[in-house]
Amino acid sequence: MAHIQGEIADMIRIGIVGGTGYTGVELLRLLAAHDEAEVAVITSRAESGRRVDDLFPNLRGYYDLAFTEPSVDALAACDVVFFATPHNVAMNLVPQLLESGARVIDLSADYRIRDAELWSHWYGETHASPEYLQQAVYGLPEVNRDAIKDATLVACPGCYPTSVQLGLIPLIKHELVDLEHLIASAASGVSGAGRQAKIDNLLSEVSDSFKAYAVAGHRHLPEIEQGLADVAGDPVKLTFVPHLLPMIRGIHSTLYARLTAHPEDLQALFESFYAEEPFVDVLPAGMLPQTRTVRGANRCQLAVSVPQGRDTVVVMSAIDNLVKGASGQAIQNMNIMFGLPEGTGLHLPGLLP
Numbered sequence: 020m021a022h023i024q025g026e027i028a029d030m031i032r033i034g035i036v037g038g039t040g041y042t043g044v045e046l047l048r049l050l051a052a053h054d055e056a057e058v059a060v061i062t063s064r065a066e067s068g069r070r071v072d073d074l075f076p077n078l079r080g081y082y083d084l085a086f087t088e089p090s091v092d093a094l095a096a097c098d099v100v101f102f103a104t105p106h107n108v109a110m111n112l113v114p115q116l117l118e119s120g121a122r123v124i125d126l127s128a129d130y131r132i133r134d135a136e137l138w139s140h141w142y143g144e145t146h147a148s149p150e151y152l153q154q155a156v157y158g159l160p161e162v163n164r165d166a167i168k169d170a171t172l173v174a175c176p177g178c179y180p181t182s183v184q185l186g187l188i189p190l191i192k193h194e195l196v197d198l199e200h201l202i203a204s205a206a207s208g209v210s211g212a213g214r215q216a217k218i219d220n221l222l223s224e225v226s227d228s229f230k231a232y233a234v235a236g237h238r239h240l241p242e243i244e245q246g247l248a249d250v251a252g253d254p255v256k257l258t259f260v261p262h263l264l265p266m267i268r269g270i271h272s273t274l275y276a277r278l279t280a281h282p283e284d285l286q287a288l289f290e291s292f293y294a295e296e297p298f299v300d301v302l303p304a305g306m307l308p309q310t311r312t313v314r315g316a317n318r319c320q321l322a323v324s325v326p327q328g329r330d331t332v333v334v335m336s337a338i339d340n341l342v343k344g345a346s347g348q349a350i351q352n353m354n355i356m357f358g359l360p361e362g363t364g365l366h367l368p369g370l371l372p
Contacts, residue, residue: 036062
């Protein structure tokens, strides 16, 4: 059985706020195999006093920890604090932690959008610490690796934004597509909705069914457009339609753009663009990504095609929404922040079958 986490010595001390949700337990699963970091504090108001391995028996033998009430003092004693919480939690605690000298990686949406008014429009409330929105570094390593190294506050990208941006960035960076007419049709497993009880997420509601939702506007849209605009140096317009898949994990995004230039070999362009990226895998020509091959892995698999040789380029992107789309990417950011090899604890193949 693996070593039990609980006694910290010469390792990165980690605090996790909100450790009972899917991203929280995924952090615990991945960090159990991390050789340079250990979880010192994990909080939950609802489960305070309960052992972690009592709530999550898959972690028996890996953690000797119990959930505690959130305490700024206890969290501030950590080197880095992960927020695996719904939106509006981190923005109330992060200022105190940053002032104490702790570094923060927020997996929620609280610091992803730099414009406070735009954030409020999409999340329906006033931001509690808007002064930190400009300070936060957007944690997409393939774009912001250098800024992440010295960051004290990292806003970990959302799952849909990760899959969509990684698929479109090479086209935008090389000025190959019309920025006014980008389209993303994306589908996610039900774990993307979180662990809370909702009728719409019951097995009998989602099984043997497939549906679109939030067609008029999804909260991830401004985050995606902001990230793509940063790469383009100009505004972009994206039509983004999310769908719900009758499965637990995974996101598949099919992306469409109108070509304004026609490079000789888009396949070679994508392969060259991501050649040095440890967690982006451009598949060979003719092979298409599937959610099953990235399940449990911190990897985005991509394929690019120009059907019938016309003017529309199609990019397909697959990730595990809980790993590269959340907790794995958060750990990837932590590794960069603390000068560790980027893949520490993350070189795991996908789960098959």
